[in-house]
Amino acid sequence: MNTHKQSRLYDLAIVGAGFAGLVCARTAALRGLRVCVIEAKKEPGARIHTTGILVKEAADEIDLPHHLARRVHGVRLYAPNRRTMDLFAPGYYFLTTHTAELLRWLAQEARRAGAEIFCGERFQGAERCGDTIRIADPDIETRYLIGADGARSRVARSFGLGRVERYLTGVEAEYENLAGLDPRFLHCFVDSLLAPGYLAWAAPGPEHAQIGLATSKARTPDLAAFTRSTGDLFGYDGARLVERRSGRIPCGGLVDPIGTRGVALVGDAAGLVSPLTGGGIRLAFRSGRRAAQAVSDYLLDSGPPPECVLAAEYPGFGMKKLMRTALDTTPSNRLVDLAFSLPGAEYFARWVYFHRRGGPGLSWSEFVKRLEAGEAVTR
Ligand SMILES: Cc1cc2nc3c(=O)[nH]c(=O)nc-3n(C[C@H](O)[C@H](O)[C@H](O)COP(=O)(O)OP(=O)(O)OC[C@H]3O[C@@H](n4cnc5c(N)ncnc54)[C@H](O)[C@@H]3O)c2cc1C
Structure with a gap:
């Protein structure tokens, strides 16, 4: 017997209200998905860690x-x-940007599109429940989960995905x-x-x-x-x-694997940062948006699994990884x-x-x- 009380069901839950997560949320909500974002900080844009260029x-x-x-x-x-x-x-x-304000603006855009953002909620782990994924805190169930939770991704750890090591x-x-x-x-x-x-x-x-x-x-x-x-x-x-x-x-390039059934990583969590320049915001925007599109194609139009679509599209950084090795020789x-x-x-x-x-x-x-x-x- 299921002893859980009924949790809220979303089409897409995103962990992390950074650049990748917020763009993902906005795009998915615009496409008609029921979307939520789980963010550990008290608000998007709090305690930023980037130059934001x-x-x-x-x-x-x-x-x-x-x-x-x-x-x-x-x-x-x-x-x-x-x-x-x-x-x-x-x-x-x-x-160069007012980075905290930029993140607040992205959050406002995501909310305006219909996404809910739960702040002050740290994702600790999740379990599969048949075709959905259940997160205990906040108590929600989701048909798809995106890890947009940065270089120390907890989503990657929970689902045995590739981790950022360099x-x-x-x-x-x-x-x-x-x-x-x-x-x-x-x-x-x-x-x-x-x-x-x-x-x-x-x-x-x-x-x-x-x-x-x-x-x-x-x-x-x-x-x-x-x-x-x-x-x-x-x-x-x-x-x-x-x-x-x-x-x-x-700076080590794409992590492997970037996803598994029902779960995919975007932005820094996926290692999507140029190993040469250290720039990651453009790739965070791009991967967040593409992930949302792939999830909506999958859930609404019987499209291919998003994790496979993204794995095929993400850059391999071949040349830039070589140049990173050269830079590491200092x-x-x-x-x-x-x-x-x-x-x-x-x-x-x-x-x-x-x-x-x-x-x-x-x-x-x-x-x-x-x-x-x-x-x-x-x-
Ligand atoms: C010092 C520095 C300077 C940089 N300068 C630039 C630059 O000028 N230009 C550029 O393009 N790139 C720059 N980068 C890289 C860039 O900041 C990242 O690539 C970009 O922030 C990645 O965005 P993201 O959304 O994937 O992850 P993040 O911006 O890291 O966002 C992740 C979000 O997830 C949340 N989170 C994490 N764990 C959990 C959890 N368990 N539960 C809930 N929420 C969680 C975090 O609070 C955060 O809000 C810089 C990085 C650093 C460190």
């Missing part, structure tokens, strides 16, 4: 409101010896009034002593400056060392420290300085940041002039 493709994916972001067109790349390289691509930009450790501080920061650029520092295996950065956010770094292997990132070494550039004296954050950035700073001076260095850096969308023959100052005049760039 969107590549243009990520912004194109969700059409976020203008006031939540700031466009940054250029990247200024610094060698360990502080030689710089300015990179840009006509028509392309990055968006990651970078990132730390960041937000400053008000960092007067020395040129806001036209994302400032990226290659330095094997300060940020072995990755980069240090200074980003002009819509409101505050974000200063951070990430390291691979067991090295603990030393943010104080980075701020000391950039004091002359950015001038922290008149600035106020507003917030600090830290987190794990998956070449010496002298070698990096030398690489900066090689003829192909700028082409390669542009490929990493802009995927070959360069501006051949156009100088940064010319580009900025045309930007300010509102002119299109013809090539």
